[in-house]
Amino acid sequence: MKRSPFYSNIFLYRLEMSILHKGKYRKRFQDVVDLIEGNITSVCELCFGDIFIAEFCRKNNISWMGIDLSPEFCRYAQGKGFNATLDNVLTAELPNTDMYIIQGSLYHFKDKIDKFFDRLLKKKGSIIIAEPVRNFSSSDNFIGRLARRASNAGIGHNSFRYDHKSLIDELRRQQLRSPYEYEVIHIDREMLIKITCP
Ligand SMILES: C[S@@+](CC[C@H](N)C(=O)[O-])C[C@H]1O[C@@H](n2cnc3c(N)ncnc32)[C@H](O)[C@@H]1O
Numbered sequence: 001m002k003r004s005p006f007y008s009n010i011f012l013y014r015l016e017m018s019i020l021h022k023g024k025y026r027k028r029f030q031d032v033v034d035l036i037e038g039n040i041t042s043v044c045e046l047c048f049g050d051i052f053i054a055e056f057c058r059k060n061n062i063s064w065m066g067i068d069l070s071p072e073f074c075r076y077a078q079g080k081g082f083n084a085t086l087d088n089v090l091t092a093e094l095p096n097t098d099m100y101i102i103q104g105s106l107y108h109f110k111d112k113i114d115k116f117f118d119r120l121l122k123k124k125g126s127i128i129i130a131e132p133v134r135n136f137s138s139s140d141n142f143i144g145r146l147a148r149r150a151s152n153a154g155i156g157h158n159s160f161r162y163d164h165k166s167l168i169d170e171l172r173r174q175q176l177r178s179p180y181e182y183e184v185i186h187i188d189r190e191m192l193i194k195i196t197c198p
Pocket of ligand 1 (some may be wrong): 070089102
């Protein structure tokens, strides 16, 4: 399946995300890096797309590795000297790390969400999820069409998006399958969640 052009060019992707996030594209990453604190010395960013979190880690002597399906995003990150791996998060070997981060991408795993959580919860690291819960992709206007077009990673269309309720429902359902604590850090366009495994 042909990938969205937005997942094939980092500058086009940034432009599209800046439109969707009304100029707050970089601020979203800041919200996430604010949670990289204390004893965190290593981070694995799933579906990283861009390199803002990687840059923060480099500046702060935190080891970063990223996994993404987009060859162009991986090449861009590798060109900047980052440890980016071209792979599918559902099948890639996941490193042991202090923290896993997935931002703006959980909806890609809707159909295989149990597998996604099982893989991460087997590990010991905390998990940060930043997921859009106020979405435009169901709107029948320019922004809605842009959001829908932008989200094909090459393995299928993604018109599904979480909202506040469906994301919390999913976290609770997963908690019943495999106990963990979660904290909602904040809710804006993205809901920011920290999961701590026992
Ligand atoms: C909406 S972008 C989010 C990028 C970045 N985390 C952000 O918040 O701006 C989704 C990213 O997930 C990647 N992706 C989608 N499905 C994936 C999978 N199964 N394995 C690895 N990466 C995947 C895409 O290539 C894309 O870079």
